Amino acid sequence: MSARGTGETTTAERRAAGAEPGGGPLWRLLNGQTNIDFVGRSRLWLWVVVASAAVCLGALAARGVNFNLDFTGGTAFTVSGATRPFTSAGIGDALGEIGVRDTKVQVVDDGRGALVSTPALDEIGGQQQRAVVARLSEVTGASAEQIDVSAVGPRWGAQITRQALRGLVVFLVLIGVYISLRFDWRMAAAALVTLLHDILVTVGVYALVGFEVSPASVIAFLTILGYSLYDTVVVFDRVTEDTQRLSSVSTVTYGQSANRALNEVLVRSLSTSATSVLPVGSLLFIGVNLLGADTLQDLALALFVGMAVGTYSSIIVATPFLVWLKEKEPRYAELKQRLAVRRGGPGRGGGRRR
Amino acid sequence: MGKGRLVALLVASVTVVGALWAAIGALGLTPQLGLDLQGGVSITMLPAPGQGPVDQGVLDQTVAIIRQRVDALGVAEPDIARQGDTVLVQLPGIADQQQAEEVIGRTAQLQFRPVLEVIPPGSPGYAEAGPACEALTEAVPPPEQEVVLCERTPAQPAPGAPPGQTEDLPRGQWSKLRLGPVALGGTDVGDARAQVDPQSGLNWSVALDLSDEGAAKFAQITGQLACNPQGAPQRQLAIVLDGVVESAPQMAPEVVCNQGIAGGQAVITTGGGEAEAKELALVLRTGALPIQLEFAESKSVSPTLGRSSLQAGLLAGAIGLVLVAAYLVLLYRGLGVAAVAELAMFGATVYGVIILLGEVAGFALTLAGIAGVIVSIGIAADSSIIYRERYRDELRAGRTVRTAGDHAYRRAFRTNLTGNTVSFMAAAILYFLAVGPVRGFAFTLGLSTLIDTLLFMTFTRALFGLITRSPKLGRSRVMGLRAGVAAGTASR
Numbered sequence: 001m002s003a004r005g006t007g008e009t010t011t012a013e014r015r016a017a018g019a020e021p022g023g024g025p026l027w028r029l030l031n032g033q034t035n036i037d038f039v040g041r042s043r044l045w046l047w048v049v050v051a052s053a054a055v056c057l058g059a060l061a062a063r064g065v066n067f068n069l070d071f072t073g074g075t076a077f078t079v080s081g082a083t084r085p086f087t088s089a090g091i092g093d094a095l096g097e098i099g100v101r102d103t104k105v106q107v108v109d110d111g112r113g114a115l116v117s118t119p120a121l122d123e124i125g126g127q128q129q130r131a132v133v134a135r136l137s138e139v140t141g142a143s144a145e146q147i148d149v150s151a152v153g154p155r156w157g158a159q160i161t162r163q164a165l166r167g168l169v170v171f172l173v174l175i176g177v178y179i180s181l182r183f184d185w186r187m188a189a190a191a192l193v194t195l196l197h198d199i200l201v202t203v204g205v206y207a208l209v210g211f212e213v214s215p216a217s218v219i220a221f222l223t224i225l226g227y228s229l230y231d232t233v234v235v236f237d238r239v240t241e242d243t244q245r246l247s248s249v250s251t252v253t254y255g256q257s258a259n260r261a262l263n264e265v266l267v268r269s270l271s272t273s274a275t276s277v278l279p280v281g282s283l284l285f286i287g288v289n290l291l292g293a294d295t296l297q298d299l300a301l302a303l304f305v306g307m308a309v310g311t312y313s314s315i316i317v318a319t320p321f322l323v324w325l326k327e328k329e330p331r332y333a334e335l336k337q338r339l340a341v342r343r344g345g346p347g348r349g350g351g352r353r354r
Numbered sequence: 355m356g357k358g359r360l361v362a363l364l365v366a367s368v369t370v371v372g373a374l375w376a377a378i379g380a381l382g383l384t385p386q387l388g389l390d391l392q393g394g395v396s397i398t399m400l401p402a403p404g405q406g407p408v409d410q411g412v413l414d415q416t417v418a419i420i421r422q423r424v425d426a427l428g429v430a431e432p433d434i435a436r437q438g439d440t441v442l443v444q445l446p447g448i449a450d451q452q453q454a455e456e457v458i459g460r461t462a463q464l465q466f467r468p469v470l471e472v473i474p475p476g477s478p479g480y481a482e483a484g485p486a487c488e489a490l491t492e493a494v495p496p497p498e499q500e501v502v503l504c505e506r507t508p509a510q511p512a513p514g515a516p517p518g519q520t521e522d523l524p525r526g527q528w529s530k531l532r533l534g535p536v537a538l539g540g541t542d543v544g545d546a547r548a549q550v551d552p553q554s555g556l557n558w559s560v561a562l563d564l565s566d567e568g569a570a571k572f573a574q575i576t577g578q579l580a581c582n583p584q585g586a587p588q589r590q591l592a593i594v595l596d597g598v599v600e601s602a603p604q605m606a607p608e609v610v611c612n613q614g615i616a617g618g619q620a621v622i623t624t625g626g627g628e629a630e631a632k633e634l635a636l637v638l639r640t641g642a643l644p645i646q647l648e649f650a651e652s653k654s655v656s657p658t659l660g661r662s663s664l665q666a667g668l669l670a671g672a673i674g675l676v677l678v679a680a681y682l683v684l685l686y687r688g689l690g691v692a693a694v695a696e697l698a699m700f701g702a703t704v705y706g707v708i709i710l711l712g713e714v715a716g717f718a719l720t721l722a723g724i725a726g727v728i729v730s731i732g733i734a735a736d737s738s739i740i741y742r743e744r745y746r747d748e749l750r751a752g753r754t755v756r757t758a759g760d761h762a763y764r765r766a767f768r769t770n771l772t773g774n775t776v777s778f779m780a781a782a783i784l785y786f787l788a789v790g791p792v793r794g795f796a797f798t799l800g801l802s803t804l805i806d807t808l809l810f811m812t813f814t815r816a817l818f819g820l821i822t823r824s825p826k827l828g829r830s831r832v833m834g835l836r837a838g839v840a841a842g843t844a845s846r
Binding site for chain 2: 070078080130145146148149150151152153155156159160163164166167170171174175178182215216218219222223225226227229230233234237238241264265267268271272274275276277278279280281282283285286296299300303
């Protein structure tokens with residue numbers, strides 16, 4: 001059954017199994033019967049990827065990433081239970097009087113609370129910080145106990161950034177080794193290229209939209225790496241299984257076989273994305289509507305963006321790139337050439353446009 | 355695997371999880387909550403720059419002293435830990451962030467030094483002598499050398515101000531003192547306590563009981579100073595705390611030259627109120643930190659905010675689970691219901707293990723940890739999806755329901771293992787390389803991945819295996835075992 005993988009044979013198989021042939025697009029999708037030529041459109045995907053990467057790099061260069069207070073250092077005061085009416089300008093002026101400038105004030109919870117952030121104060125827990133709490137309590141009528149202070153020194157951001165980068169490097173190396181052992185080095189290379197693409201696009205979206213990057217977003221970025229790889233690995237697992245049947249007398253190229261595998265796991269890819277995005281979406285929804293659940297919100301936002309990117313990249317980046325690498329291998333190159341000759345022209349499907 | 359063994363596997367896995375929950379119910383356990391969920395103060399500290407590389411042993415000693423200080427504050431279940439160079443202090447439920455910051459972060463290096471020269475502000479050479487007083491650091495002045503330090507100078511109390519507390523003058527108006535080498539230090543202090551000034555009954559100060567060795571040193575230095583003429587600056591003894599001269603009292607006229615003050619008692623007047631005196635006594639009693647730490651981060655969360663975060667996290671998790679369950683049922687019908695059972699089993703196991711770990715290993719669930727669990731819902735659902743998709747593939751390839759189920763298990767398990775290995779590696783690396791909230795997230799993510807694979811091998815396998823072995827369920831259209839494949843034949 002080495003020919004399993006072309007559309008015709010599968011239909012025949014299905015008939016043999018007593019199934020109804022055809023059906024609508026949804027039916028075909030749910031039954032792994034779609035035949036979308038992902039691999040054959042590599043050139044298109046290449047343009048899409050290059051264009052999106054260029055936009056992301058441009059956004060990064062032009063706007064940079066908007067790091068929040070945890071990276072730049074600063075102090076955030078969360079006021080709850082305010083008993084007096086106040087305005088954000090009023091708070092800004094009151095703090096200006098005691099020499100604290102460049103404050104950002106946000107009135108929340110129908111005027112019962114406020115989020116106030118200041119640049120790094122003289123010293124964490126120092127006199128200036130106490131003066132700010134006293135002033136806020138005066139203006140809003142909230143007691144000092146109702147003002148949560150969250151202060152971050154300027155060195156802390158550098159520290160966590162360094163740790164995140166170190167984690168990233170170790171992770172990439174280990175993953176590369178693992179995939180090389182479990183599959184082969186070409187798959188490791190394709191998976192890592194996909195990963196870099198995912199990181200670039202996610203960070204690019206952050207730069208483009210101007211979302212704030214917090215430590216929670218960094219957690220989420222790191223998770224996305226795991227997710228993106230997980231997704232890629234599941235697809236590669238199927239590609240490996242299908243292409244193992246290829247021999248020098250096969251009637252399909254590596255690219256066509258890989259494309260078949262992609263179609264077979266398409267419903268899984270989409271379902272998995274749906275089941276992953278549903279909980280993250282509810283996290284995002286709840287996080288946005290709750291004061292102080294910034295961690296939840298930041299996490300969910302980055303996950304949301306990253307998962308979306310991770311899903312399509314495992315299809316349009318990982319596998320076409322893998323096919324490109326694989327068809328450089330002599331045995332798959334010969335197979336492709338032989339099939340092209342037999343069909344009296346350039347190979348169809350996977351081979352045609354490359 | 356035979357039907358009997360599948361039943362055994364199913365019963366065993368359900369029994370284990372059931373026993374876990376029975377134990378939780380019987381003991382009335384609840385998950386240990388992290389600071390962000392129950393409220394409290396969290397302080398992160400790093401060694402201040404400019405001290406050179408910090409010895410790990412010294413850091414451990416530092417952590418031990420901080421622990422003593424926190425214990426003296428009377429916080430229930432504090433968590434003080436060191437990760438690399440970072441010192442993390444978690445104080446659940448404590449309301450007073452300021453007090454915590456003062457007690458924990460203070461280096462509390464106490465030095466007694468003879469005064470050599472007083473340089474009042476505005477006098478010639480004031481600007482050149484030593485560092486500017488505005489740029490005060492807590493750095494410990496080198497004990498063996500002469501140093502120039504600034505003396506805390508209280509302002510004249512405003513009329514009508516409450517007695518006992520005075521504001522300091524701006525630092526630019528403080529006097530500078532040239533001081534000799536350290537005569538005795540914090541290690542010579544046996545005990546320290548806050549007291550009300552016996553004369554005025556208003557001002558608070560800290561009384562020190564010196565150790566025997568300290569008492570001898572104290573008698574010697576005060577004896578030396580007393581040889582200087584009355585009113586001379588050289589008759590003053592400076593009490594230096596963290597690089598600031600707190601006070602520099604003159605030797606009283608009755609102190610005899612070369613005899614000094616016996617009895618080993620000294621008093622530090624602070625100018626602050628009761629709270630400040632008590633905190634100072636506490637940090638002096640527990641000893642100085644061997645290195646100077648700097649606050650990297652200090653956060654407080656009110657218990658109300660913590661509770662609402664917990665509710666939000668759990669609500670988001672529950673909504674996520676329900677949505678995913680609905681999706682699975684829609685996609686797979688009866689097999690989807692089985693997938694929901696797998697998901698429920700997954701949720702029960704993860705939550706149960708988290709409660710258990712909180713009890714046994716002190717694992718505290720944080721908001722980031724809840725996020726880790728929520729993310730893992732996707733991973734758990736994916737395992738069910740992979741299994742079902744594989745099953746449909748095998749069925750389409752012409753296998754019977756039973757053999758398709760068995761083949762699908764082997765293939766899907768391999769995929770599950772490969773994918774989960776990658777996720778687990780990511781979580782493990784995050785856990786070991788990161789600090790703070792990231793670790794909580796990585797821990798629950800890694801744990802969930804592990805549980806997912808374990809359940810796949812046991813509960814999921816047994817449940818799916820038994821369904822495909824049941825002739826009745828195999829024919830049922832609601833179950834959807836032959837969905838897509840048999841649909842055509844059945845309608846014809």
